[in-house]
Amino acid sequence: MSDNTQHSIELISFKICPFVQRSVIALKEKGVDFDVTYIDLSDPPAWFSEVSPLGKVPVLKVDDTVLFESAVISEFLDEVYPPQLHPASPLEKAHHRAWVEFGSDLIGTQFQMMMADNADDFAPRRDALEEGLSRLQGAMTGAGPFFGGAELALIDTAMAPIFMRLAIINQHRDLGVFSADSALGRWSDALLARDSVQSSVVPEFEALFVNFFRAKNSYALS
Ligand SMILES: N[C@@H](CCC(=O)N[C@@H](CS)C(=O)NCC(=O)O)C(=O)O
DSSP states (O other): OOOSSOOOEEEEEOTTOHHHHHHHHHHHHTTOOOEEEEOOTTSOOHHHHHHOTTSOSOEEEETTEEEESHHHHHHHHHHHSSSOOSOSSHHHHHHHHHHHHHHHHHHHHHHHHHHOOSHHHHHHHHHHHHHHHHHHHHHOOSSSSBTTBSSOOHHHHHHHHHHHHHHHHHHHSOOOSSOSSSHHHHHHHHHHTOHHHHTTSOTTHHHHHHHHHHTTTOGGGO
16 A cells, blocks of 8 residues: 555445545545446445445545545545645644534434424424534634635535535425524535535436435425
8 A cells, every 4th residue: 555646546426425425525625536436325236245344335445445434535535635624733633523523423413304204203303403503613613614714624525515415405494503694604605615515416416315305205305
């Protein structure tokens, strides 16, 4: 294994996976060339269980080495490909890493909310999402619009998938989990305006996302 930047990179993806989207945004922010192989998680190809130790995407094949776990993939990309997006200060970097973990949990909370198929199940999950977002806002430093201030950092690439999904869900049901005129609102606007974020999903993403959860009778989309 070498640490130069002449790697061949292949991303194994599921088109609506927020964790995969994190990897794509980081790759794009760094201008890294990569190939994408899409799989259907409801009917994965036989080779997938050989490649993915946890049976999950994203998987990043770097030459002959398989990487998994979106936060680890992003850390690798940040160490190898400029520009460095993590803060240089060890304390600030650790703070960002901790909140990336929180963000992973929040992605799960958002998913659970989308899986609620009735108002009674939906309400507490929506409230949990609001509470999580509020805590996240409390951890932001600087004057925005990004998590740590004016410059996009690695943690922003990890959170953008949540905001992209919220923008879509809000078109169907006004969740009211944060106001446009808040640090979260300004953060969301800045992320969703970013080229790397806009181009991080397939053109039919919104339809795929809505259809996936409609098939689960998602109350959020009813
Ligand atoms: N902690 C993992 C989570 C990845 C994950 O949950 N991916 C989902 C799709 S969005 C998956 O592959 N699920 C398949 C399964 O659980 O069987 C990461 O950050 O990469």
